[in-house]
Amino acid sequence: xxxxxxxxxxxxxxxxxxxxxxxxxxxxxxxxxxxxxxxxxxxxxxxxxxxxxxxxxxxxxxxxxxxxxxxxxxxxxxxxxxxxxxxxxxxxxxxxxxxxxxxxxxxxxxxxxxxxxxxxxxxxxxxxxxxxxxxxxxxxxxxxxxxxxxxxxxxxxxxxxxxxxxxxxxxxxxxxxxxxxxxxxxxxxxxxxxxxxxxxxxxxxxxxxxxxxxxxxxxxxxxxxxxxxxxxxxxxxxxxxxxxxxxxxxxxxxxxxxxxxxxxxxxxxxxxxxxxxxxxxxxxxxxxxxxxxxxxxxxxxxxxxxxxxxxxxxxxxxxxxxxxxxxxxx
Amino acid sequence: xxxxxxxxxxxxxxxxxxxxxxxxxxxxxxxxxxxxxxxxxxxxxxxxxxxxxxxxxxxxxxxxxxxxxxxxxxxxxxxxxxxxxxxxxxxxxxxxxxxxxxxxxxxxxxxxxxxxxxxxxxxxxxxxxxxxxxxxxxxxxxxxxxxxxxxxxxxxxxxxxxxxxxxxxxxxxxxxxxxxxxxxxxxxxxxxxxxxxxxxxxxxxxxxxxxxxxxxxxxxxxxxxxxxxxxxxxxxxxxxxxxxxxxxxxxxxxxxxxxxxxxxxxxxxxxxxxxxxxxxxxxxxxxxxxxxxxxxxxxxxxxxxxxxxxxxxxxxxxxxxxxxxxxxxxxxxxxxxxxxxxxxxxxxxxxxxxxxxxxxxxxxxxxxxxxxxxxxxx
Numbered sequence: 051x052x053x054x055x056x057x058x059x060x061x062x063x064x065x066x067x068x069x070x071x072x073x074x075x076x077x078x079x080x081x082x083x084x085x086x087x088x089x090x091x092x093x094x095x096x097x098x099x100x101x102x103x104x105x106x107x108x109x110x111x112x113x114x115x116x117x118x119x120x121x122x123x124x125x126x127x128x129x130x131x132x133x134x135x136x137x138x139x140x141x142x143x144x145x146x147x148x149x150x151x152x153x154x155x156x157x158x159x160x161x162x163x164x165x166x167x168x169x170x171x172x173x174x175x176x177x178x179x180x181x182x183x184x185x186x187x188x189x190x191x192x193x194x195x196x197x198x199x200x201x202x203x204x205x206x207x208x209x210x211x212x213x214x215x216x217x218x219x220x221x222x223x224x225x226x227x228x229x230x231x232x233x234x235x236x237x238x239x240x241x242x243x244x245x246x247x248x249x250x251x252x253x254x255x256x257x258x259x260x261x262x263x264x265x266x267x268x269x270x271x272x273x274x275x276x277x278x279x280x281x282x283x284x285x286x287x288x289x290x291x292x293x294x295x296x297x298x299x300x301x302x303x304x305x306x307x308x309x310x311x312x313x314x315x316x317x318x319x320x321x322x323x324x325x326x327x328x329x330x331x332x333x334x335x336x337x338x339x340x341x342x343x344x345x346x347x348x349x350x351x352x353x354x355x356x357x358x359x360x361x362x363x364x365x366x367x368x369x370x371x372x373x374x375x376x377x378x379x380x
Numbered sequence: 381x382x383x384x385x386x387x388x389x390x391x392x393x394x395x396x397x398x399x400x401x402x403x404x405x406x407x408x409x410x411x412x413x414x415x416x417x418x419x420x421x422x423x424x425x426x427x428x429x430x431x432x433x434x435x436x437x438x439x440x441x442x443x444x445x446x447x448x449x450x451x452x453x454x455x456x457x458x459x460x461x462x463x464x465x466x467x468x469x470x471x472x473x474x475x476x477x478x479x480x481x482x483x484x485x486x487x488x489x490x491x492x493x494x495x496x497x498x499x500x501x502x503x504x505x506x507x508x509x510x511x512x513x514x515x516x517x518x519x520x521x522x523x524x525x526x527x528x529x530x531x532x533x534x535x536x537x538x539x540x541x542x543x544x545x546x547x548x549x550x551x552x553x554x555x556x557x558x559x560x561x562x563x564x565x566x567x568x569x570x571x572x573x574x575x576x577x578x579x580x581x582x583x584x585x586x587x588x589x590x591x592x593x594x595x596x597x598x599x600x601x602x603x604x605x606x607x608x609x610x611x612x613x614x615x616x617x618x619x620x621x622x623x624x625x626x627x628x629x630x631x632x633x634x635x636x637x638x639x640x641x642x643x644x645x646x647x648x649x650x651x652x653x654x655x656x657x658x659x660x661x662x663x664x665x666x667x668x669x670x671x672x673x674x675x676x677x678x679x680x681x682x683x684x685x686x687x688x689x690x691x692x693x694x695x696x697x698x699x700x701x702x703x704x705x706x707x708x709x710x711x712x713x714x715x716x717x718x719x720x721x722x723x724x725x726x727x728x729x730x731x732x733x734x735x736x737x738x739x740x741x742x743x744x745x746x747x748x749x750x751x752x753x754x755x756x757x758x
Contacts, residue, residue, distance in 0.1 A: 065593045072602060079609035197741040199691045201698060202714070202733050209723050209730060308595060315600035319695055323718070333601060334699055337608035345608070349601045360596050 051368070058364045062357050069353035070128070074121050077346035128350070134343035138336065143347045147329060151351055153222060153240075154317055154328040158359075160244050161251035161313045162306065169256045173263025174295060180268065192257030200254045200316045204323040207250065222247075222326050247324055251316050255309050262305065266298035300371045306363040311356050409676050412753040419749020422742035429739055433552040437507035439519050440545035441531050444708060446505075451475075451540035453726045454488050457532050459498070470498045472522075472531060496522045498531070535728040537716050543728065546708050551735060553709040554690055557624055561689040562682055564628035569635025570678070574666070576636065577643025584640075591633045599630050600695065607701040616707045623702050627692045631685060638681040642674035676754035684747035687740040694736060710736050 085107045108114050115123075127134070133143040172192075176185040198206075221228075222243045227236045270276070271294055279289045321330030329348045336344040400408070414420060432439060454475065463469040473490035480487045502521020509515050522531050534543040576587040606626045610619055646652055655665050690710075696702030697711025698718070705712060710732055716722060717729035 061589065061592060064589065065596050068593050069597055072597070072605075076605035076609070079606070193741060193744055194737075197687070197744055198733075198737050199695055199740075201695060202736065205714075205717060205723075205730065206733065208720060209727065212720055212724065213727070311596055311598040314598040318598075318600050318604070319699065322699065333604060334701075337604055337701065340608075345605060349605050352601050353597050356598050357596055 054368060055365070058361060062361045065357045066354055069357070070125055070350060071121070073346045073350035073353070074124060076349055077124075077342045078117070078120075080340050080342060128347075133347040136336070136341055136344040138339045138341040138344070143344050146344060147332065147348065147351070150327055150329045150332055151355075153326070154314070154321075154330070154352070155355060156240070157222075157244070157247055157251065157317050157321075157326065157328060158310065158313045160248035161255075161317070162309055164245075164248045164252035165255045165259060165309065165313075168252060169259035169263060172256075173260045174267060174290070176260060176264045177267035177271065177298075178290060180264075188260065192260045195253035196257035198254075199319075200250055201319040201323050203253060204247075204250050204320045207246070208324065221324070222328075247317075247320055247326055250320055250324075251313055254316060255312060259305060259309075263298060267294055270294035270297050300367075306366075307360040310359045310363070314352055314356050405673070405676075409753045413749055416749035416752060418745050419752075422745035422749070425738065425742040426746060429551065429735070429742075430555060432548065433555045434510065435519075436548040436552040438509060438517070440542075440548045441504065441518060441520055441533065442542045442545050443505040444541060444545040444549050445706060446541065448540035451488060451530075451532075451536050452538050454532050454536045454540070455726075456535040456543075456728050456731075457490065459533075460495075471495045472498070475530070475532075496531075498522060534731050535726065537713075537726070537729065538722070543713075543731070546713060547732060547735065550708045550710050550713050550732070553620075553703065553707065554693060554711070554736075555739070557620065557627075557693045557703075557709070558686045558689040561624045561628040561631065561693075562686050564624065565632040565635055565685060565689075566678070566682060568628070568632035570639050572632070573636030573639030574643060577640040577647070578666075580644075587636070587640075591636060594630055594633050599692075602630065603627065603692065603696055604699065604701050607696055616703070619703060620707065623693060623696060627689055627696075631689060631692070635678070635681050635685060638677055639674075642677055643670070646670050646673060676750070680747055680750035680754045683743055683750055687743040687747075690736075690740060690743075 085104055089104060131144070135141070136143050136146045139146045172188045176188055179185055222240055223236065224239050227239045230236055276289060276294060317328060318330035318333060321328040322334060325331065329352065333345060333348045336348070457472045459470055459472055461468065461470050473492050474494040474496050475488040476491040476494065478487050478489060499521055500519065501517050503516050504518040504521055506514065506516040520531065530542065532542050532544070534547065536542055572587050576584045603626055607623060610622050614622070652665060652669060655669050693702055693709065694711040694714065697709050698714050700715060702711055703709045713732045717732065723730060
């Protein structure tokens with residue numbers, strides 16, 4: 051058990067390291083260094099930078115040193131919580147991101163909960179009533195969810211909301227709460243706006259989960275113990291929910307590791323269409339404006355949070371599956 | 381299999397069974413696949429789409445790059461199939477320009493009194509068909525008498541470009557980017573998955589960890605970061621290649637997983653051991669004995685990887701970080717439909733979503749059917 055946790059932890063650290071390297075590469079990719087951009091920005095606003103000042107800046111950020119030294123200096127500052135300055139906003143990156151990161155997490159978690167909430171009952175139903183009309187319909191709807199890129203789904207829902215109900219779907223808060231500080235009223239307002247984006251994000255992942263759940267449950271239902279339970283006169287729903295569903299749930303839980311990166315990815319694009327105040331629109335804007343510290347930090351934080359989420363899901367999996375605890379697989 | 385006594389065996393084996401027993405793996409796979417009607421139909425749809433992509437310029441009506449500000453946001457023109465006398469003469473109403481006296485803008489509206497008849501193989505802009513023949517024939521066109529007449533089957537965009545013609549060329553771009561991306565991913569996947577499955581040990585562990593790491597990173601922010609770094613000065617073709625590479629750099633993991641799984645399973649099979657004992661070289665074992673027996677699995681994995689590639693390109697271009705105008709792809713076209721204002725004025729811009737959804741759905745059904753058929757002995 052301890053070996054398992056250590057293994058997952060080691061992999062998580064390795065992943066975080068890989069993400070940090072990629073984020074650093076993204077920061078470094080645009081031509082010219084960060085001081086060049088800084089100087090261009092300053093001269094655009096009318097103030098000139100002297101050559102020695104530029105040199106001092108370069109030294110401060112270690113830009114005159116080899117790339118791995120630069121990476122090391124950057125990562126040390128990041129670990130201390132200093133993510134650098136945003137060129138475009140003229141403020142520390144972490145301030146610019148602010149609440150947006152948490153809202154991204156809230157939306158992603160909500161989407162995963164909705165995914166489970168849809169996929170679990172439908173998966174069970176499709177398995178128990180295999181080849182029924184509803185089974186076919188759910189399978190088809192699931193496939194459509196899989197096939198329609200979620201930004202497209204967001205666009206279509208937004209269009210019909212606008213056309214049929216004259217609703218402007220979008221945003222996560224009503225106008226009066228947009229800039230208000232956090233309060234219970236604002237939380238409630240958020241909860242009211244959450245279902246739609248969560249649903250749009252969830253639909254893409256449900257198809258796969260429904261199929262996994264259905265296949266697993268079908269395998270379980272053919273086992274002799276189910277026949278025994280039936281022969282003993284157990285009520286049908288108890289027969290199904292007591293053991294087969296539980297046994298079928300295990301692979302279900304393990305998919306969260308793949309679901310999370312997928313949902314976080316999707317939230318970026320959906321946020322842009324529905325103009326949600328997550329890091330999505332900020333990331334796009336920073337990339338277009340070549341505000342690289344902001345962009346790199348967002349990629350880094352999203353990646354790290356996803357890894358943490360996956361690690362937590364591994365722990366949950368261990369908690370519900372005794373076989374992993376015993377070190378039999380995983 | 382040693383046959384029992386001849387008298388007992390003969391009545392037991394029917395003609396159909398004999399046919400199955402003698403069939404090659406490819407035949408068995410095909411028979412199994414044929415039963416999956418939805419997959420079969422999807423296969424046909426995909427072939428049609430690729431044919432359309434091949435003949436994109438021929439199917440286009442007007443030059444997809446020609447802009448005309450005055451013809452901005454013209455709604456799709458309805459085709460009227462019959463003339464007043466009931467004869468079959470497909471036509472559209474000519475668009476008549478009229479000066480709006482309040483805004484002083486030229487507004488185009490269909491004029492029912494003025495008909496334009498459709499013809500097949502009409503003359504239009506010049507292009508090279510299949511990269512060989514220089515021609516100016518198009519499948520559909522107007523039997524035109526005035527040069528300013530134009531056929532807008534799906535309406536026009538903000539710059540007055542014909543959406544139908546643009547859609548034809550976009551289909552070509554988006555479908556081929558998927559193909560090239562998958563080819564690259566396949567190469568990486570087979571190479572790394574094969575190494576992983578064949579050698580096991582440290583190589584396997586390293587490659588498996590790399591795959592796990594790649595799969596646990598949210599891909600879209602990563603793609604966005606990489607794609608945004610492509611210099612503005614790059615040509616359409618350079619950006620196209622770069623985007624394909626970026627997408628496939630991350631997309632190979634699933635293919636590698638399939639290949640590795642197959643290698644591991646086959647390594648233990650008797651026929652591989654037999655080949656080894658018979659003194660076959662490693663390469664011969666792989667390509668003569670192992671690859672044919674999991675080729676169908678790879679084909680199934682490819683047909684499931686393709687739609688993912690297409691979605692990736694569409695998403696990136698939609699965000700403005702993938703292909704950029706003047707390149708035309710589904711994502712580039714959908715970018716015009718990005719905000720509710722544009723959709724309010726020109727809802728037909730959303731039509732582009734239809735082929736995207738159909739193709740992706742068809743690929744998924746096809747892949748599903750192929751996956752079931754890949755192992756025809758079950």
